[in-house]
Amino acid sequence: MKFLKRLFKIGQAEVHSAIDGIEDPIKMTEQGIRDMKQDLDKSLEALAQVKAMSIRSKNEVEEYGAKSEDYNEKAMLILKKAQSGGMESQEADRLATEALIKKEEAFAGQNRAIADKEKFDQNVLQMEGNVQTIKQNISKWENELKILRSRVKVADATKTLNKQMAQLDSNGTVALLERMKEKVAQEEALAEAYGEIANNSKSVDDEIDKAINIKQTKATSELEKLKEQLGISDSNSQN
Structure with a gap:
């Protein structure tokens, strides 16, 4: 009888809320x-x-x-x-x-x-x-x-x-971070490599222009020519 009452009580509880197996x-x-x-x-x-x-x-x-x-x-x-x-x-x-x-x-x-x-x-x-x-x-x-x-x-x-x-997954997280660091290092090395290639790809003219300041040289030459036309000498300019 108690067993039946117990079963009945379980049934009542299941009506109020579904019970997952237990x-x-x-x-x-x-x-x-x-x-x-x-x-x-x-x-x-x-x-x-x-x-x-x-x-x-x-x-x-x-x-x-x-x-x-x-x-x-x-x-x-x-x-x-x-x-x-x-x-x-x-x-x-x-x-x-x-x-x-x-x-x-x-x-x-x-x-x-x-x-x-x-x-x-x-x-x-x-x-x-x-x-x-x-x-x-x-x-x-x-x-x-x-x-x-x-x-x-x-x-x-x-x-x-x-x-x-x-x-x-701590190991997985560490591995991911290591891969990210490796990727960053690889990108940095690649950027440096492109820089070296860019430097190596400069022409001889670029190297000559780099050795001398063309603009400054031309400006100085034009200045001298203009002084000659005006009859200005370096001694006059100093006096």
Whole structure:
């Protein structure tokens, strides 16, 4: 029976959230809390009913007690009336006897009501204890659920981080960096090689032009020619 109830509870949890092959602790705890709250509602309802029966038994005790005293008082009044001559003695004895019989019936009813009340009171105490236990369990499991949810979040975050760390290929990263450095060195060497080729590809004219400043030489020659045309000599310019 417990096995079937367990299967039924698993089925309920699966309705609230799909479970991937195994029982999800959080979903099972949530389902357990829902079950306990349902039990609490039923226990509170039953407790109210038992308390109502206890109150009814208490009222019956009082009612039967009042009837017992009333019949006893009536029997006494009947006997007193017969004693004073207001009623025949035989009739008074009969009615007084009937009253005392009613008194005993009421007394018996009172004792029965007392026994019922004691039984109901014991049930009330027991059920109140059960209700208190269920409330404590609900509070306990709700706190456990909060902690469990927090632990799951931390565990998931840690798992994700560790998984990412585990998937890092440090050797591959170093190899990539080495390849990049090699590529940069190769590009730098290639640029230098192109520079050397460019220098080697200069013509003889370029080398001659580089050896002498053609522009400066031409400008100096033109300056000399212009001075000659103007009759300016270096001595005049110095004076």
